[in-house]
Amino acid sequence: MTVxxxxxxxxxxxxxxxxxxxxxxxxxxxxxxxxxxxxxxxxGVIAANDxxxxxxxxxxxxxxxxxxxxxxxxxxxIMDGWETxxxxxxxAAEPHPADEDHDWxxxxxxxxxxxxxxxxxxxxxxxxxxxxxxxxxxxxPGSPSPEDLLAPEVKWTTLVPRTAVGGHAANGFVVEAAQxxxxxxxxxxxxxxxxxxxxxxxxLPDPAWLAALGTFDLVALENGGEVEDxxxxxxxxxxxxxxxxxxxxxxDGWETxxxxxxxxxWIRYRLVEQAEIRAVEIDTAYLKGNAAGWAQISVSDGEGGxxxxxxxxxxxxxxxxxxxxxxxxxxxxxxxxxxxPDGGISRLRLFGSLTEQGETRLAARHVELGG
Numbered sequence: 307m308t309v310x311x312x313x314x315x316x317x318x319x320x321x322x323x324x325x326x327x328x329x330x331x332x333x334x335x336x337x338x339x340x341x342x343x344x345x346x347x348x349x350g351v352i353a354a355n356d357x358x359x360x361x362x363x364x365x366x367x368x369x370x371x372x373x374x375x376x377x378x379x380x381x382x383x384i385m386d387g388w389e390t391x392x393x394x395x396x397x398a399a400e401p402h403p404a405d406e407d408h409d410w411x412x413x414x415x416x417x418x419x420x421x422x423x424x425x426x427x428x429x430x431x432x433x434x435x436x437x438x439x440x441x442x443x444x445x446x447p448g449s450p451s452p453e454d455l456l457a458p459e460v461k462w463t464t465l466v467p468r469t470a471v472g473g474h475a476a477n478g479f480v481v482e483a484a485q486x487x488x489x490x491x492x493x494x495x496x497x498x499x500x501x502x503x504x505x506x507x508x509x510l511p512d513p514a515w516l517a518a519l520g521t522f523d524l525v526a527l528e529n530g531g532e533v534e535d536x537x538x539x540x541x542x543x544x545x546x547x548x549x550x551x552x553x554x555x556x557x558d559g560w561e562t563x564x565x566x567x568x569x570x571x572w573i574r575y576r577l578v579e580q581a582e583i584r585a586v587e588i589d590t591a592y593l594k595g596n597a598a599g600w601a602q603i604s605v606s607d608g609e610g611g612x613x614x615x616x617x618x619x620x621x622x623x624x625x626x627x628x629x630x631x632x633x634x635x636x637x638x639x640x641x642x643x644x645x646x647p648d649g650g651i652s653r654l655r656l657f658g659s660l661t662e663q664g665e666t667r668l669a670a671r672h673v674e675l676g677g
Contacts, residue, residue, distance in 0.1 A: 310334065310480050313472030317432040325373040325430060330475035336423025336506045340527055343490075343505040344368070346550050347416025347528055351388070353452035354411040359389035360499060362411050365492075371501035373430040385430065389499030403496040409436075412455055413490040417509040417528050418445070420486060420675060421465060426477045427502040435473040436494030441466040443487035445676055455489055463487070468495060486510045486675040508532070510677060511578060513669045516660065521584070525641065525656045526550070530578035530668075534640070537571040538562035538648075544573045547654045553591040559652030561596055562645075571598075572644045577656070579664035580607065582635035586617055587655035588643075589627040597624040598645035605638035616641065622651075637661060 311332035318328060343349040345366050354362040364371075364387050371386040378384060388411060393403040421443065428435040442462040446454065454460070463483055471477040494500060511530045516522060525531035527548050536544035540563040546553070553559045562571045583605065590597040603617040616636050622628060622645075635658065643654060660668065 310478050313475035313477055314470045315472055317472070317474030319432060320373070320375060328474065329429060330472060332476065332478065334423055334425065334478040336480065337425070337504070339422055339506040340417070340509060340532070340545060341504050342415045342417050342419050342421065342507050342509065343413055343503060344416050349416030350414050352412050352414050354388065354409070356390040356409050356497075357388060358391040359383070360385045360387050362388045364388055365411065365413070365500060365503045367502065371427065371429040385499055385501075387429070387431065387499050387501035389431070389434065390494070390497045393497045408493045408495040409497050410491055410493045412452055413492060413503065413505070415488055415490065415505065418486055418488045418512070418677070419507045419509040420484060421481045421505055421507040423481055423506045424466060424479045425502070425504040425506075426471060426479070426492070426500055427504070428471060428473050428475055428477065428499070429501040430474060431499040431501060432473045434499050436471060436496070436498035436500065438468050438470045438495045439466065439477070439500070440464065440468040440493045440495070441479070442491045442493070443483070443485075443489065444491075445486055445488045450489070455491075462491060465490070481507075484675065486672070486677040510672060510675060511668075512677065513665065513672050516578070516668070517665065521657055521659050523655050524577045524581045524583060524658050525575050525654060532576045534574045534576050536560075536573045541650075547573065547651060548575070549653070553589065553652035556592040559591065559593060559650055561593065561650035562648045565648040568647075570644055570646045571648050572642055573654075574640065574642045575654075576640055577638065578660070579668045580637065580639045580661045581658050581664050582637050582661060583616065583641075583656050583658040584632055584635050585657040586630045586632070587627060587653065587657075588622065588651055589653040589655075590622055590624055590650070591627065591652040592625060593650050593652060594624045596649050598622050598649040598651055600646040601643055601651065603641060603643050605636050606640045607638045609640075611638070611640070613642065614638075619646065
């Protein structure tokens with residue numbers, strides 16, 4: 307097993323030029339998974355004990371943290387992250403914070419699920435980052451308030467024990483706790499700043515909610531769909547195609563590089579569970595001179611199942627939402643869309659409902675993982 311890279315200690319003071327030039331980062335084995343704390347999925351930082359220098363909400367901003375060396379406010383340097391004031395001890399005789407002193411923030415995951423890895427990013431926090439961090443998680447139904455989450459009877463599971471981190475670095479942690487969680491408590495010891503938090507894992511939806519919906523988008527991230535593989539991720543990730551809502555700009559979809567051969571590009575998806583598909587949407591919003599020319603969709607039932615045609619090769623129009631009602635429901639667990647020859651789509655929607663077998667398996671997994 308590859309050891310997750312670790313960064314500790316201060317980064318050098320900012321000396322001008324590109325602030326990311328000396329940023330410390332690594333390839334972590336879990337970052338291909340969906341970010342359960344994505345604001346587009348409904349995630350939020352619902353409380354923090356202190357945000358004196360910089361607001362807690364910055365933790366979940368989707369873009370990398372920015373740094374402006376000239377930006378100061380009435381409270382001091384304005385940072386693009388969550389930053390607390392400096393802690394002090396109990397008295398002149400004990401000026402340093404106690405070992406147990408720390409700051410915390412409560413994060414509601416946008417989609418409950420199994421956390422496989424975390425990135426605690428201290429970008430631009432060079433000498434004002436926490437000495438160490440720890441992360442805990444819990445699972446509560448409904449929409450609990452901060453007071454509900456902080457109640458003494460709530461059980462928290464440690465995902466990351468108290469661990470030293472480095473400044474101006476992507477601090478990654480593999481998570482071994484195979485449970486379904488809805489909320490995190492991020493602790494920084496004793497104080498300091500964190501720029502961004504990413505929570506990578508697998509969405510595990512509530513079977514009761516999906517059953518109540520009946521017909522829903524079987525491949526949507528928020529419902530437990532997943533991109534398993536794609537031929538090309540040059541301009542934007544394939545996961546964008548199953549993100550919530552409509553695309554807002556060109557890079558909010560999936561676009562491939564220009565092909566100079568006779569092949570074609572594709573994405574393979576896993577549905578939330580075995581289901582019957584009844585309708586399809588393929589959206590090319592904001593893709594005008596670079597939309598896919600044609601698309602076809604195939605479906606298979608089970609790993610390695612024989613592919614069957616769901617939608618024949620069909621002409622696509624630029625910047626258009628295409629809707630197709632299938633002549634009869636098609637059963638499957640995996641879907642592949644092929645686009646010809648290259649280009650992109652912004653969203654794929656597959657509407658239908660779970661089979662009895664799919665409902666049973668999803669419910670069993672939900673119970674197994676503590677849902």
